[in-house]
Amino acid sequence: xxxxxxxxxxxxxxxxxxxxxxxxxxxxxxxxxxxxxxxxxxxxxxxxxxxxxxxxxxxxxxxxxxxxxxxxxxxxxxxxxxxxxxxxxxxxxxxxxxxxxxxxxxxxxxxxxxxxxxxxxxxxxxxxxxxxxxxxxxxxxxxxxxxxxxxxxxxxxxxxxxxxxxxxxxxxxxxxxxxxxxxxxxxxxxxxxxxxxxxxxxxxxxxxxxxxxxxxxxxxxxxxxxxxxxxxxxxxxxxxxxxxxxxxxxxxxxxxxxxxxxxxxxxxxxxxxxxxxxxxxxxxxxxxxxxxxxxxxxxxxxxxxxxxxxxxxxxxxxxxxxxxxxxxxxxxxxxxxxxxxxxxxxxxxxxxxx
Amino acid sequence: xxxxxxxxxxxxxxxxxxxxxxxxxxxxxxxxxxxxxxxxxxxxxxxxxxxxxxxxxxxxxxxxxxxxxxxxxxxxxxxxxxxxxxxxxxxxxxxxxxxxxxxxxxxxxxxxxxxxxxxxxxxxxxxxxxxxxxxxxxxxxxxxxxxxxxxxxxxxxxxxxxxxxxxxxxxxxxxxxxxxxxxxxxxxxxxxxxxxxxxxxxxxxxxxxxxxxxxxxxxxxxxxxxxxxxxxxxxxxxxxxxxxxxxxxxxxxxxxxxxxxxxxxxxxxxxxxxxxxxxxxxxxxxxxxxxxxxxxxxxxxxxxxxxxxxxxxxxxxxxxxxxxxxxxxxxxxxxxxxxxxxxxxxxxxxxxxx
DNA sequence: CGATCTATTCAAAGCGCTTTGGAGGAGCGC
DNA sequence: GCGCTCCTCCAAAGCGCTTTGAATAGATCG
Numbered sequence: 001x002x003x004x005x006x007x008x009x010x011x012x013x014x015x016x017x018x019x020x021x022x023x024x025x026x027x028x029x030x031x032x033x034x035x036x037x038x039x040x041x042x043x044x045x046x047x048x049x050x051x052x053x054x055x056x057x058x059x060x061x062x063x064x065x066x067x068x069x070x071x072x073x074x075x076x077x078x079x080x081x082x083x084x085x086x087x088x089x090x091x092x093x094x095x096x097x098x099x100x101x102x103x104x105x106x107x108x109x110x111x112x113x114x115x116x117x118x119x120x121x122x123x124x125x126x127x128x129x130x131x132x133x134x135x136x137x138x139x140x141x142x143x144x145x146x147x148x149x150x151x152x153x154x155x156x157x158x159x160x161x162x163x164x165x166x167x168x169x170x171x172x173x174x175x176x177x178x179x180x181x182x183x184x185x186x187x188x189x190x191x192x193x194x195x196x197x198x199x200x201x202x203x204x205x206x207x208x209x210x211x212x213x214x215x216x217x218x219x220x221x222x223x224x225x226x227x228x229x230x231x232x233x234x235x236x237x238x239x240x241x242x243x244x245x246x247x248x249x250x251x252x253x254x255x256x257x258x259x260x261x262x263x264x265x266x267x268x269x270x271x272x273x274x275x276x277x278x279x280x281x282x283x284x285x286x287x288x289x290x291x292x293x294x295x296x297x298x299x300x301x302x303x304x305x306x307x308x309x310x311x312x313x314x315x316x317x318x319x320x321x322x323x324x325x326x327x328x329x330x331x332x333x334x335x336x337x338x339x340x341x342x343x344x345x346x347x348x349x350x351x352x353x354x
Numbered sequence: 355x356x357x358x359x360x361x362x363x364x365x366x367x368x369x370x371x372x373x374x375x376x377x378x379x380x381x382x383x384x385x386x387x388x389x390x391x392x393x394x395x396x397x398x399x400x401x402x403x404x405x406x407x408x409x410x411x412x413x414x415x416x417x418x419x420x421x422x423x424x425x426x427x428x429x430x431x432x433x434x435x436x437x438x439x440x441x442x443x444x445x446x447x448x449x450x451x452x453x454x455x456x457x458x459x460x461x462x463x464x465x466x467x468x469x470x471x472x473x474x475x476x477x478x479x480x481x482x483x484x485x486x487x488x489x490x491x492x493x494x495x496x497x498x499x500x501x502x503x504x505x506x507x508x509x510x511x512x513x514x515x516x517x518x519x520x521x522x523x524x525x526x527x528x529x530x531x532x533x534x535x536x537x538x539x540x541x542x543x544x545x546x547x548x549x550x551x552x553x554x555x556x557x558x559x560x561x562x563x564x565x566x567x568x569x570x571x572x573x574x575x576x577x578x579x580x581x582x583x584x585x586x587x588x589x590x591x592x593x594x595x596x597x598x599x600x601x602x603x604x605x606x607x608x609x610x611x612x613x614x615x616x617x618x619x620x621x622x623x624x625x626x627x628x629x630x631x632x633x634x635x636x637x638x639x640x641x642x643x644x645x646x647x648x649x650x651x652x653x654x655x656x657x658x659x660x661x662x663x664x665x666x667x668x669x670x671x672x673x674x675x676x677x678x679x680x681x682x683x684x685x686x687x688x689x690x691x692x693x694x695x696x697x698x699x700x701x702x703x704x705x706x707x708x
Numbered sequence: 709c710g711a712t713c714t715a716t717t718c719a720a721a722g723c724g725c726t727t728t729g730g731a732g733g734a735g736c737g738c
Numbered sequence: 739g740c741g742c743t744c745c746t747c748c749a750a751a752g753c754g755c756t757t758t759g760a761a762t763a764g765a766t767c768g
C-alpha cells in the first residue's frame with residue numbers, strides 16, 4: 001500500500017493525501033478525516049526511504065558504536081543508548097548505529113553523514129585529544145559530543161558531566177577525613193573523562209600541598225579484573241593508600257574483592273569512593289559496604305543528548321550549545337576517617353609535596 | 355556530489371557509473387578503474403535513501419531495543435549488540451534500533467517493517483510465550499529470533515543456546531559431587547531462557563529422584579542485588595541448599611557477596627555455578643573463588659545472528675533455519691563435593707521426591 | 709455582473725539511485 | 739559485404755514521497 005494507491009482509493013490526488021497526513025492547513029478538515037480513516041483501515045505507512053529522498057530529512061540520529069574494545073566500554077554504552085532510546089522513541093526517531101572498529105570511527109561518521117541516513121550525529125567516548133571531533137565539524141550535519149576534549153576550550157556543542165569537579169569533591173572529602181595517601185583507579189588514560197578526573201583529584205590534593213603521584217594512579221579499562229589487580233598493587237605498597245577513588249563501579253567491584261581478600265574493612269581500614277553511572281543491575285548502595293559515590297546517570301545523559309540532537313535536527317534554535325552537569329557526591333559507608341592506629345603499612349604519614 | 359555529477363565528470367552515463375560501482379560485469383575494467391578513481395577523489399557516497407528506494411533493499415537490519423526495563427537486560431543487550439555490530443560492520447550494514455517500551459514492541463516491529471528502513475528483523479529477549487513472534491511471522495520480512503519460545507516446536511528461524519542442556523549438565527555435575535539440595539537463581543520467569551534452564555535443572559534432579567522445589571527457585575531480574583537477596587534467603591533456610599545455580603554472572607556476584615558475608619567458603623561450604631555470557635568486564639575466572647560456569651558468548655551469538663540475517667536479507671538460501679549452540683561447562687574452583695560434616699543446617703540429607 | 713479573493717484540490721517535477729531495453733561498434737564466419 | 743554475436747555503454751523509466759505552481763469552484767465585492 002503506497003500513497004498512490006491510497007489516493008486512488010480515496011479519489012484524491014497524492015498531493016492532498018500527503019498534505020492531509022503531514023498536517024498542512026490547506027486541506028479541508030472533512031477530507032483530512034477521510035484520509036485518516038483510510039490510513040487506519042489500510043494500515044498504510046509512508047515509505048521512509050522515499051520520504052528521506054524527498055525531504056532530505058532522515059528521521060533518525062546516528063551514533064558510532066565502538067566495537068570490540070573489551071575494556072568495559074560496552075557497559076556504559078548500553079546504558080547511554082538506553083537513555084537515547086527513550087527519548088528517540090517518544091519522538092518517533094530511530095537510532096542508526098554504525099559499528100566501527102576503534103580507530104575507524106572517522107570513516108564511519110563520514111559514511112553515515114554522506115549516505116544521508118541520519119539527521120544528526122552523536123559522538124561518545126571522547127578521547128582527551130580526539131580527531132573525530134574535527135571530522136564531525138567538517139561534516140555538514142548537526143552533532144553533539146558526549147564529553148569534551150581536554151586542553152583548549154571546546155568550540156563545538158557538547159554535553160558532559162563535571163568529571164573534574166566530581167573527583168575534586170570526592171578527594172576533598174577524603175582529605176577532610178584525614179586521608180593523605182589517596183589512590184586512583186581510573187579508566188584508560190586517553191579518555192577525556194579519565195583525564196579530567198585525574199585532574200580534579202590532583203587539584204584537591206594540591207590544596208593540601210600533596211602531589212598526586214603516578215604510582216598511586218592506574219589507567220586501565222574499567223573491568224572488575226583491573227579493579228582487583230590495581231587495588232592489590234596498591235595494598236602491597238609499603239606506604240599503601242588509605243583511600244581509593246574508582247572511575248567506575250565495576251572497578252570498585254574488583255577493589256572490594258581485593259580489599260575483602262586482604263581482610264580489611266572498607267570504610268574503616270580503607271576508604272573507597274567510586275563514580276557511579278547508575279546501572280540498574282549494580283548499585284553502590286548494595287555493596288557489602290555501601291559505596292560513597294559521585295553520581296550522575298549516564299542514561300539521563302543519553303536522554304538529554306537525544307533531546308538536543310532531535311531538536312537540532314528539527315532546526316530548533318536556541319538550545320544551549322554546551323552543557324555541563326554536576327555530579328552528586330553521595331556519602332555512604334565506604335568512607336570514613338583515616339585509620340589512626342596502623343593496621344598495615346606505616347599508618348598516617350603526610351606526603352608533602354613541593 | 356551525486357551520481358549524476360560524477361557521471362558528467364567522467365563523461366559517462368549514470369548507468370555505467372552505477373554498474374561500475376556495483377560490480378556488474380558489463381563494464382570495461384578500464385572504465386571501472388576510472389570510476390573508482392573518481393570516487394576516491396571526490397569522496398562520493400551513494401545516497402542510501404535513494405538506493406533503498408530504487409532497490410527496495412535497505413542495507414540495514416533492525417532490532418527492537420527494550421528500553422528501561424531495569425532488570426539487567428541492558429547488560430546482555432549491549433554485548434549482543436556488540437556481536438551484531440562486528441558482523442554488520444564488515445558487511446557494511448547498519449543497525450537501526452527502534453527503542454520501544456516493553457509491551458509496545460509489536461508496534462515497533464510493524465513500524466520498522468512498513469517504513470522499509472530495514473531488510474530483516476531480529477527479536478531478542480524472547481518470552482516463554484511471545485506474541486511478538488506472531489507479529490514477526492505476519493510481516494513480510496526475513497527475521498531471526500534470538501532464543502525461542504517454550505512449549506510447541508518453533509516453526510520460525512531462530513538461534514538459541516541449549517539452555518536446558520546447560521543447566522542439566524551443571525546440575526548433574528553438582529549431583530555427581532553429592533549435592534542434593536540445589537537452588538536456582540534465575541532470570542525473570544517469563545523469559546524463555548529462564549524457563550529452559552529451570553527445566554534442565556529439573557530434569558537432572560529428576561534423574562536422582564529429586565524434585566525441584568519452588569522454594570529453591572528465584573525468578574528475578576538479573577541484578578547483583580537480587581543475587582544477594584536470593585542467596586541470603588537460601589542461606590537462611592533450615593535446610594539450606596549446598597549448591598546454587600545462577601542464570602547470570604551478575605547474580606553470581608550478589609551470591610558471592612552473600613556467601614562471603616556469611617563467612618562461608620565457596621567451593622567448600624557451598625558450590626556455585628553460573629551461566630556466563632562472557633562479559634569482558636566481569637570474568638568468572640576472576641572471582642575470589644573462580645567460578646564454574648556454563649559458558650556461551652552472547653557476543654558470538656550476536657555475530658551469528660547478524661551473519662544469518664544479512665545472508666537472508668541478501669536472499670541467500672540454504673542457511674540453517676534453526677540453530678542451537680551447546681554451552682560449555684567449565685569447571686573451576688567454585689564447585690566441590692558436598693560438605694560431609696555439617697557446617698550450617700543439617701548437612702547431608704536426601705530429599706527424595708515422588 | 710464581471711472581477712477579485714479564498715479555500716481546496718490537482719498535475720507534474722523532482723529527490724538520487726537502479727535497471728530495463730536497447731544502440732553502436734568491433735570481431736567473426738560465410 | 740552481410741548478418742551475427744559480443745562487448746560496452748546509454749537513455750529513460752521507475753522506486754514512493756514531497757512540493758511547486760496552477761487550476762477550479764465558490765464566495766465576496768465594487
